Amino acid sequence: MKVGILALQGDFIEHQAMLLRLGAETVEVRLPQHLDGLDALIIPGGESTTIGKLAETYGLMEPLRQFGEQHAIWGTCAGAIFLSKDARRPQPLLGIMDIMVMRNAFGRQVDSFEVDLDTPFLPASNGHQKTFHAVFIRAPLIESVWGSARSLAALPNGRIVAARQGRLLATSFHPELTGDDRFHRYFLEMAK
Numbered sequence: 001m002k003v004g005i006l007a008l009q010g011d012f013i014e015h016q017a018m019l020l021r022l023g024a025e026t027v028e029v030r031l032p033q034h035l036d037g038l039d040a041l042i043i044p045g046g047e048s049t050t051i052g053k054l055a056e057t058y059g060l061m062e063p064l065r066q067f068g069e070q071h072a073i074w075g076t077c078a079g080a081i082f083l084s085k086d087a088r089r090p091q092p093l094l095g096i097m098d099i100m101v102m103r104n105a106f107g108r109q110v111d112s113f114e115v116d117l118d119t120p121f122l123p124a125s126n127g128h129q130k131t132f133h134a135v136f137i138r139a140p141l142i143e144s145v146w147g148s149a150r151s152l153a154a155l156p157n158g159r160i161v162a163a164r165q166g167r168l169l170a171t172s173f174h175p176e177l178t179g180d181d182r183f184h185r186y187f188l189e190m191a192k
Helices: 012-021 048-057 061-070 078-083 182-191
Strands: 002-006 025-029 040-043 072-076 084-086 097-102 113-118 131-136 141-145 150-154 160-165 168-171
Touching (some): 002 012, 012 025, 012 040, 040 078, 040 182, 048 061, 061 072, 072 182, 078 097, 097 168, 113 150
Parallel strands (some): 002 025, 002 040, 072 168
Antiparallel strands (some): 097 141, 160 168
């Protein structure tokens, strides 16, 4: 499996380390030609407006949209915002996933938090149960899903923090910042 990681800005190195540990080949994507030959793509956390503006500058917007028609894409945190059709404010978005997100829904950096999420779709392995310890840093919230998108995980109060639409995956949190590789395994299975 050859997985690209959008490396314009954000925490792409952490995703790369997790994928290499799982035996996947990785490519840092900065230009449209870097998408050639990839099986899947991860859009990491960072700052969604900056990612969008850089993607426009480097001519990546339309190639990324076309890539998403045929291949799996996973957006974490800012990447989830970038995938969405609606971020409740004007900014460059791929607009390929039927979700509406609210940026910084939980507050500023000092309001970052961790919580165990109910994730029955992830297998219990390596001592992990059917929950996933999620790290939220200036995280967005997936306010709504429609069309073929569906909620995968929610906070105890029911607010959606992970969604899937076919081969598109969005998480409000940062699985790459934990030692638990099950979300990355799940994504690799989606990409097959």
